[in-house]
Amino acid sequence: EVHLLESGGDLVQPGGSLRLSCEASGFSFGNYAMNWVRQAPGKGPEWVSGISSSGGSTHYAESVKGRFTIARDNSKNTLYLEMNSLRAEDTALYFCAKDRDFWSGYYTSIDYWGQGTQVTVSS
Amino acid sequence: DIVMTQSPDSLAVSLGERATISCKSSQSVLYSANSKNYLAWYQQKPGQPPKPLIYWASTRESGVPDRFSGSGSGTDFTLTISSLQAEDVAVYYCQQYYSTTQSFGQGTKVEIK
Numbered sequence: 001e002v003h004l005l006e007s008g009g010d011l012v013q014p015g016g017s018l019r020l021s022c023e024a025s026g027f028s029f030g031n032y033a034m035n036w037v038r039q040a041p042g043k044g045p046e047w048v049s050g051i052s053s054s055g056g057s058t059h060y061a062e063s064v065k066g067r068f069t070i071a072r073d074n075s076k077n078t079l080y081l082e083m084n085s086l087r088a089e090d091t092a093l094y095f096c097a098k099d100r101d102f103w104s105g106y107y108t109s110i111d112y113w114g115q116g117t118q119v120t121v122s123s
Numbered sequence: 124d125i126v127m128t129q130s131p132d133s134l135a136v137s138l139g140e141r142a143t144i145s146c147k148s149s150q151s152v153l154y155s156a157n158s159k160n161y162l163a164w165y166q167q168k169p170g171q172p173p174k175p176l177i178y179w180a181s182t183r184e185s186g187v188p189d190r191f192s193g194s195g196s197g198t199d200f201t202l203t204i205s206s207l208q209a210e211d212v213a214v215y216y217c218q219q220y221y222s223t224t225q226s227f228g229q230g231t232k233v234e235i236k
Contacts, residue, residue: 035225044216045165045173047225059223062124095172107220109163111184113172 002026002112004096009117016086020117022079022096030054030074033099033107036081038092039116048094049081053103064090086121093118125149125219129228135236142204144231146217151197154221161221164193164202166213167230173216177202209235 008020020036036048049070050059058070069082079096093116100111126149136142152161160180165173175184177193180200190205204211212235217228 044214044230045167045218045227047218047227050223050225061224100175100178107223107225109161109175109178109218109220110165110173111175111178113174115172 002098004098004112004114006094006096006114006117009094009119011120011122012086013123014087014121016121017082017084018086018119020081020083020094020096020119022114024077024079024096024098027098029072029077031102033103034072034079035097035099035107035110036070036079037095037097037110037113038090038119039095040089040092043092045095046092050099050107051079083119086119088121091119091121124224125152125222125226127217127219127226127228129215129217129231131231132229133232133234135234136204136207137236138209139206140236142207142211142233144202144215144217144233146195146200146202146228148198148200148219148221152219152221153197160196160200161219162193162195162200163218163220164191165216165218166211167216168213176215204233207233207235 003025005023035050051070067085071080095116096114097110098112101108130145162180164177167173181193214230
């Protein structure tokens with residue numbers, strides 16, 4: 001059974017930094033692209049970042065480009081999101097999400113989501 | 124960036140009746156090389172992560188009831204619930220994964236009339 005467990009969310013001041021982690025199990029982690037998707041209170045999901053199966057390709061939403069960095073450690077079955085220069089508008093529940101198909105050079109739809117970790121940016 | 128626009132924002136349908144949700148993309152999400160539409164649908168209930176329903180615009184996820192169906196191509200897509208059940212009350216989102224910067228629609232809330 002696929003399981004995605006996010007951690008690292010916290011209350012942080014504007015301008016601060018945070019590192020999210022997602023421990024994956026139940027599938028061959030190193031064969032799939034992974035994503036971070038966030039959802040602010042009362043809003044729809046917003047795709048934040050994606051990373052290829054090897055970690056060699058990374059992509060970001062314009063809203064976080066230059067501030068967030070996605071990474072993965074396939075030996076530890078873990079996905080990361082390093083978040084710097086945090087703003088109030090980054091406040092959201094952050095989900096780790098698995099791509100449906102083996103990485104073939106492009107992303108596919110999401111077939112599994114974690115339960116999320118809450119990030120709150122406030123002074 | 125590809126902008127996804129859903130309509131309506133909310134929808135009230137009687138039990139057993141049809142619910143239809145539209146999703147339009149600002150540019151085509153049809154990849155000509157494989158003739159696939161890079162479009163998915165998700166259902167979200169309060170306090171839960173989105174649940175995958177449909178991918179490649181019309182392929183139903185395993186375990187999803189066949190009253191849910193997806194259709195469309197290019198820039199215009201539809202999610203249809205053929206006979207609304209009480210457990211279908213939720214918010215529904217479309218998502219494009221054609222671009223390396225993926226995007227979701229704003230959501231359509233489905234309620235019982």
